[in-house]
Amino acid sequence: xxxxxxxxxxxxxxxxxxxxxxxxxxxxxxxxxxxxxxxxxxxxxxxxxxxxxxxxxxxxxxxxxxxxxxxxxxxxxxxxxxxxxxxxxxxxxxxxxxxxxxxxxxxxxxxxxxxxxxxxxxxxxxxxxxxxxxxxxxxxxxxxxxxxxxxxxxxxxxxxxxxxxxxxxxxxxxxxxxxxxxxxx
Numbered sequence: 001x002x003x004x005x006x007x008x009x010x011x012x013x014x015x016x017x018x019x020x021x022x023x024x025x026x027x028x029x030x031x032x033x034x035x036x037x038x039x040x041x042x043x044x045x046x047x048x049x050x051x052x053x054x055x056x057x058x059x060x061x062x063x064x065x066x067x068x069x070x071x072x073x074x075x076x077x078x079x080x081x082x083x084x085x086x087x088x089x090x091x092x093x094x095x096x097x098x099x100x101x102x103x104x105x106x107x108x109x110x111x112x113x114x115x116x117x118x119x120x121x122x123x124x125x126x127x128x129x130x131x132x133x134x135x136x137x138x139x140x141x142x143x144x145x146x147x148x149x150x151x152x153x154x155x156x157x158x159x160x161x162x163x164x165x166x167x168x169x170x171x172x173x174x175x176x177x178x179x180x181x182x183x184x185x
Contacts, residue, residue, distance in 0.1 A: 006133055009119065010140035016112040017043040017141050018148040019174055020077075023167030024099040024108070025152030026159070027084055035100040036149040042105050044142025046113035048134045054120025055130040069114045070182035076111035077175030080104060084168030111175070 021039060080099070099105060116137060123130055156163045 001128055001133065006136050007140065009133070010137040011144070013047055013113075013116050013119065013137055014043075014141040014144045016115070016174055016178070017047065018144045019170060020108055020112055021145040021148030022152035022155070023081075023084070023170045025149040026156040027088065027164030027167045035098070036146055038100040039105065039108075039149060040142045040146035042100075042109045043112060043145045044138040046109040047116050047141035048138025050113040050116035051120030051123065051134045051137060052130055054117040054122075055124040055134075056120075057117075058121065058124055069117065070179045073111045073114050074175035074179040076107040077171045077178075080107060080111075081168040081171030081175070084171065085165050086168075088162070088164030088168060115178075 021043065024039065025036070099108060119137075120130060120134070123133060152163075152167075159166070
């Protein structure tokens with residue numbers, strides 16, 4: 001596998017995490033460098049770990065997970081997105097949970113990295129060593145997610161509370177896209 005192919009895979013896998021980073025920071029819930037590093041680091045770590053898990057588990061376990069992974073991703077993203085929309089619609093109400101902490105961060109990290117599990121299985125089937133690709137995928141995802149956090153923060157300052165509603169809609173649409181792509185394919 002060439003470096004160009006690996007980078008294309010890494011960028012493709014990172015897109016959901018980047019979109020979630022933009023949406024979460026646009027509602028001004030990701031405040032400060034530490035919070036941004038926490039979110040980007042978690043997304044990068046899960047994008048690193050999921051291909052390794054898929055590679056180690058092999059086709060047997062991943063085949064069982066593949067039957068429901070799209071439903072899990074949709075449910076997690078719809079749940080968090082719904083909370084963001086609800087918070088954005090209630091003026092003066094406390095916003096959604098801090099997306100850089102606890103179960104919200106875990107749910108977002110898992111939901112955006114389930115496709116990487118299948119990539120790990122694929123790499124095992126073609127006999128590619130998993131460590132180098134996983135590190136590249138994790139680093140690319142972390143870096144692009146951090147850039148997405150910066151972009152989202154700027155959009156949130158410009159558009160305010162409307163960005164929280166838009167961010168929630170984006171999360172639900174990402175989940176719906178994941179669901180549609182798996183059901184269609």
